[in-house]
Amino acid sequence: MSPLRSNRSGTLGLAAVLIAASLTGVAMTTAVAGEPAAAAECGTLFDDFNYTSASDPALSAHGWVPRSYAGGPGVPGATWSPAQITFPSNGIMQMSASTDGTGAGTRQAELYTSRKRYFEGTYASRIRFADTPASGADGDHIVQTFFTISPLNGDLDPTYSELDFTEYLPNGGWGEQGPVNYQTTWYTYRADPWFADNVHSQQYQSFNGWHDLVAQVSGGHVKYYIDGVLVGDHSGKYYPRQTMTINFNLWFIDTAGHTGAASTYVEQVDWVYYAKGGVFSPAQVTAKAAAYRQAGTAFLDTVDSGGPCTGPSPTATTSPTTSPTGQPTDCDDAPRWSFGSVYQGGSLVVHERSKYGDPAGPPSGDGAHLWRSKWWSQGSEPGWTGVWEDLGRC
Numbered sequence: 001m002s003p004l005r006s007n008r009s010g011t012l013g014l015a016a017v018l019i020a021a022s023l024t025g026v027a028m029t030t031a032v033a034g035e036p037a038a039a040a041e042c043g044t045l046f047d048d049f050n051y052t053s054a055s056d057p058a059l060s061a062h063g064w065v066p067r068s069y070a071g072g073p074g075v076p077g078a079t080w081s082p083a084q085i086t087f088p089s090n091g092i093m094q095m096s097a098s099t100d101g102t103g104a105g106t107r108q109a110e111l112y113t114s115r116k117r118y119f120e121g122t123y124a125s126r127i128r129f130a131d132t133p134a135s136g137a138d139g140d141h142i143v144q145t146f147f148t149i150s151p152l153n154g155d156l157d158p159t160y161s162e163l164d165f166t167e168y169l170p171n172g173g174w175g176e177q178g179p180v181n182y183q184t185t186w187y188t189y190r191a192d193p194w195f196a197d198n199v200h201s202q203q204y205q206s207f208n209g210w211h212d213l214v215a216q217v218s219g220g221h222v223k224y225y226i227d228g229v230l231v232g233d234h235s236g237k238y239y240p241r242q243t244m245t246i247n248f249n250l251w252f253i254d255t256a257g258h259t260g261a262a263s264t265y266v267e268q269v270d271w272v273y274y275a276k277g278g279v280f281s282p283a284q285v286t287a288k289a290a291a292y293r294q295a296g297t298a299f300l301d302t303v304d305s306g307g308p309c310t311g312p313s314p315t316a317t318t319s320p321t322t323s324p325t326g327q328p329t330d331c332d333d334a335p336r337w338s339f340g341s342v343y344q345g346g347s348l349v350v351h352e353r354s355k356y357g358d359p360a361g362p363p364s365g366d367g368a369h370l371w372r373s374k375w376w377s378q379g380s381e382p383g384w385t386g387v388w389e390d391l392g393r394c
């Protein structure tokens with residue numbers, strides 16, 4: 001039986017949608033030949049969450065938004081308020097969610113980045129999951145998360161991208177009874193009637209306590225790790241196709257498991273890390289976080305200034321093919337790259353790389369280059385991903 005799922009769209013205040021429904025994706029953990037070699041570090045985000053409150057000016061200055069707008073996911077009528085985001089002890093971000101079994105009596109929490117600029121590279125966070133509520137009766141279908149997401153521009157948008165590094169359900173939900181943790185990689189979805197196109201991995205066990213989550217997004221694969229253990233490897237069309245925001249949220253699937261007066265649950269986050277274009281092992285990430293803290297670096301953001309990494313050459317893909325007769329061969333006859341077009345391996349395009357990895361944003365000033373795709377892609381900008389080989393300036 002398929003677990004019931006809902007998505008967590010609605011960040012950026014766009015298209016707040018939500019819906020519980022049947023998941024069509026099938027669990028998949030495929031072994032893949034060729035582990036990418038570690039690439040050089042480029043732009044970096046590290047935040048130890050040393051803030052005083054949700055209204056601390058430094059929090060917004062550092063690009064974080066405590067959610068205040070209504071809508072999904074979760075219990076209809078629930079409130080999302082910055083008051084649900086606190087910093088109870090030194091360097092710990094805490095989300096609180098509570099419910100008395102009614103929509104009006106339900107509060108959910110989310111913290112997300114104001115800028116949509118995260119794509120390939122390594123993501124990590126140290127998170128404390130809780131199997132039991134901080135107060136009130138246990139049993140609610142609470143979801144404790146860390147994810148990246150893009151807006152859905154219309155039903156079944158083929159460029160929609162979402163990576164759920166974790167959705168931990170200590171009390172079950174979506175048809176499951178006990179503790180279960182999911183990693184889900186999305187191709188797209190449609191809200192009404194509900195249709196989800198994704199793949200997921202899952203672990204049926206308790207994750208109560210602190211855990212290190214790492215995900216590598218590189219070379220056509222999204223690899224998910226918990227405490228250094230690989231728990232999911234998703235690829236193919238599910239690989240993200242555009243930049244995303246980084247989000248944490250805490251919400252209730254429904255109130256079916258609720259008993260008694262109000263129950264309050266918390267999820268704590270020690271730090272978050274992102275290396276643009278870099279592929280780092282969980283051990284390397286742990287060492288980097290420790291080094292930042294030892295150096296007294298509570299916050300670091302070089303994502304814009306670090307420049308793109310030259311990622312490792314994926315070994316699990318086919319080699320570029322020679323152009324068949326009649327196909328473009330140079331800058332004069334290759335088409336301009338288009339965000340929405342589908343490209344097969346071996347395709348040639350002309351494109352000037354964008355400055356910040358956002359094709360709709362300013363150009364880099366590098367001039368138009370000729371690019372050849374290494375494998376199938378859509379919405380993957382030449383110059384910002386490992387999909388495209390740079391054949392030089394036109």
Ligand SMILES: [Ca+2]
Pocket residue numbers: 047048049050090091092269270271
């Ligand atoms: Ca911290």
